[in-house]
Amino acid sequence: MNQSIKDYWYPVGLLSAIDAPHQTLLLGADITVGRKGGTFWVKDAAGNALPTIERFGHLWTCPGTPNGDLFTIPEADNPGRQLVDVGSVRVKCSPLRAVENFLDIAHFPFVHTDILGAEPHTEVERYNVNIREDANEVWATKVKFFQPQAAKSAEGGITTEYMYRVASPTCAVLYKTCPPRPGEWDVITLFVQPLNEEWCEVWPWMALYDDDSTMAEMVSFQQLIFMQDRSILENQIPAKLPLDPGMEAPTQADLTSVVYRRWLKKIGYFYGAQLVAA
Amino acid sequence: MDWIAVGLCADVPARTVVPRRVLNTDLAIWCSTAGDFHAWGDRCPHRGMRLSHGFVRGETLSCIYHGWTYDGDGACVSIPAHPDLVPPKSICAAQYACQVADEAIWVALQPTQAPVPVLGARRAIRSMDVALPAQTVAAKLKQPFAPVIALGGVHDISLALQPSSDADCLLHAFAAPDQDRKTVSHALEHMRNELEAAA
Numbered sequence: 001m002n003q004s005i006k007d008y009w010y011p012v013g014l015l016s017a018i019d020a021p022h023q024t025l026l027l028g029a030d031i032t033v034g035r036k037g038g039t040f041w042v043k044d045a046a047g048n049a050l051p052t053i054e055r056f057g058h059l060w061t062c063p064g065t066p067n068g069d070l071f072t073i074p075e076a077d078n079p080g081r082q083l084v085d086v087g088s089v090r091v092k093c094s095p096l097r098a099v100e101n102f103l104d105i106a107h108f109p110f111v112h113t114d115i116l117g118a119e120p121h122t123e124v125e126r127y128n129v130n131i132r133e134d135a136n137e138v139w140a141t142k143v144k145f146f147q148p149q150a151a152k153s154a155e156g157g158i159t160t161e162y163m164y165r166v167a168s169p170t171c172a173v174l175y176k177t178c179p180p181r182p183g184e185w186d187v188i189t190l191f192v193q194p195l196n197e198e199w200c201e202v203w204p205w206m207a208l209y210d211d212d213s214t215m216a217e218m219v220s221f222q223q224l225i226f227m228q229d230r231s232i233l234e235n236q237i238p239a240k241l242p243l244d245p246g247m248e249a250p251t252q253a254d255l256t257s258v259v260y261r262r263w264l265k266k267i268g269y270f271y272g273a274q275l276v277a278a
Numbered sequence: 279m280d281w282i283a284v285g286l287c288a289d290v291p292a293r294t295v296v297p298r299r300v301l302n303t304d305l306a307i308w309c310s311t312a313g314d315f316h317a318w319g320d321r322c323p324h325r326g327m328r329l330s331h332g333f334v335r336g337e338t339l340s341c342i343y344h345g346w347t348y349d350g351d352g353a354c355v356s357i358p359a360h361p362d363l364v365p366p367k368s369i370c371a372a373q374y375a376c377q378v379a380d381e382a383i384w385v386a387l388q389p390t391q392a393p394v395p396v397l398g399a400r401r402a403i404r405s406m407d408v409a410l411p412a413q414t415v416a417a418k419l420k421q422p423f424a425p426v427i428a429l430g431g432v433h434d435i436s437l438a439l440q441p442s443s444d445a446d447c448l449l450h451a452f453a454a455p456d457q458d459r460k461t462v463s464h465a466l467e468h469m470r471n472e473l474e475a476a477a
Contacts, residue, residue, distance in 0.1 A: 122358035127462035
């Protein structure tokens, strides 16, 4: 395994749900997650304590030597937001396929029919994608799409604007037009814990302006969306994300995916990736 | 084996698509609104999604992931994210030869001049999966390993063998037209239980 892959921070559980020690997998290796009083801990299979960070409602760990602090999401700290611990969705797919699907809007009318998209509103207009070298992140901006019901708080169809940010190889943040507060962005994240190269635990988390929906409604809404995505993610061939061109046929609408794959190649993150074109 | 049966026509009605595996190759078998059958590789060239999860409209099959639509020749004819784009001819689904004969759907993974096997004056009864390789099933029935084996007996049963993977197969069963469908079906299940028990 490329050493650098072990040096990233990965989510391993919801702070609000960690209690008795439980075993899970990270990058194919057994780890144990638990808490003693108010202190959360993670141990590897040999019993060594791994570094931890408590952030965005989740416990994070790093099985190698952390190559810096975990990224931040300053917008999520704004007062008045509802912080939604969605909980985990376990998916039999590459962690990188899970992130790539999260960055994709063209599937909304077909996979999230009548919720995040609907025919005939299928067109994806040109948007911008770049690699921000300073932060080593991928950003897609000026992404627009027509949505029948963009959020639990949305009444009827609206054209929603998005920004996507890949903050680490298995974590992405979506900034989305906020129906009750024009000018502000809702924050929806996808934190992926790679159990192994073809199996992952997906931890969505949200920081929303929504005074009307209950926490249970917001969690249900997001779980419905991810269960729909799961039916796609468990049926892609090959299971690993192909990084070399030739196996798949991207179009302009797939620009975020193209740049994400290019970035993974650039930084040498190949866990869950397929390098040789078949 | 040039032609391999992959299902009974009755199990793939118009406007449906089903997954089938032949010799470890994943296929999407679909029937158009007009009743034409197709056997394609079970993979959309766009993002690798299984086409067997897709949907049939008219004479086309669409991928469920992004709605990319393919005509009867496997050529991509529509990319919904870009409604005005004429898809490049290079984007097409992998196609296999597919024929209908004796109420069954037959597929050839390699180009072939051979005729489709004949089942004679029998009618289709059902498809049945067996947790054994097709070769093992033929051997246990003391028959040569061939696309169709004739068992005869009181029901005059013939089996079309579909080797799915190295570990299992699908049998498509046919019997004399005067035989009771339910009785033959039960006899087949009994046969399967004995085959698997003796493994």
